[in-house]
Amino acid sequence: MKTKNLEERVKSVIRDVQDFPKPGILFKDITPILLHPSLLQEMVAAMANQFKDVKVDAVAGIESRGYLFGVLLAQKLQVPFIMIRKEGKLPAKTINESYDLEYGSATIEVHEDAITKGSHVLIHDDLLATGGTAVAAANLIQQKAHVAGFSFVIDLTFLEGSKKLKEIQPIIKSLITY
Numbered sequence: 001m002k003t004k005n006l007e008e009r010v011k012s013v014i015r016d017v018q019d020f021p022k023p024g025i026l027f028k029d030i031t032p033i034l035l036h037p038s039l040l041q042e043m044v045a046a047m048a049n050q051f052k053d054v055k056v057d058a059v060a061g062i063e064s065r066g067y068l069f070g071v072l073l074a075q076k077l078q079v080p081f082i083m084i085r086k087e088g089k090l091p092a093k094t095i096n097e098s099y100d101l102e103y104g105s106a107t108i109e110v111h112e113d114a115i116t117k118g119s120h121v122l123i124h125d126d127l128l129a130t131g132g133t134a135v136a137a138a139n140l141i142q143q144k145a146h147v148a149g150f151s152f153v154i155d156l157t158f159l160e161g162s163k164k165l166k167e168i169q170p171i172i173k174s175l176i177t178y
């Protein structure tokens with residue numbers, strides 16, 4: 001089965017780093033994927049295919065690793081890409097949300113005029129852990145638009161982040177799970 005093969009191949013290039021950025025965290029390092037352009041291309045095609053029957057007007061990617069795949073996913077789906085950034089980086093008028101991480105807390109922002117009122121925005125990030133970041137992104141989007149779905153490269157299912165997301169939008173896709 002092609003999807004299974006892809007999952008195995010992606011897993012084989014992801015690097016586990018123990019105790020980063022804090023003791024007790026097993027960090028999933030996705031940077032080696034970027035050293036394999038044809039694998040990356042295949043991944044983006046597979047992610048886009050997961051949403052072929054979903055109305056998606058734009059993809060919103062979460063800084064910073066969410067940009068790596070998110071902008072390629074938006075390009076593949078032929079829709080605009082919206083940058084959700086960490087606090088204080090966007091120059092024009094923003095809306096914002098605070099959230100908790102597996103290893104800390106943060107605030108995210110988006111340019112208010114980047115989101116078309118009433119549109120269907122697919123939220124993308126590289127990894128789903130506790131779900132705090134994705135929930136905050138969804139809250140941000142929902143101030144003006146609808147959440148079309150959630151897209152991740154990796155779902156750390158043992159942290160049960162998708163349970164939080166289901167209440168917002170049950171269309172939650174990931175390429176690989178741990």
Ligand SMILES: O=P(O)(O)OC[C@H]1O[C@H](OP(=O)(O)OP(=O)(O)O)[C@H](O)[C@@H]1O
Pocket residue numbers: 062063064065066100101102125126127128129130131132133134161
């Ligand atoms: O589901 P959660 O518990 O909220 O965690 C997932 C988030 O954590 C990581 O981002 P990080 O804040 O490390 O930033 P980065 O993408 O800039 O490395 C990851 O890229 C997700 O955005």
Ligand SMILES: Nc1ncnc2[nH]cnc12
Pocket residue numbers: 025026027028029102103127129
């Ligand atoms: N375990 C983990 N590995 C990589 N990124 C993360 N973001 C939150 N938890 C993470």
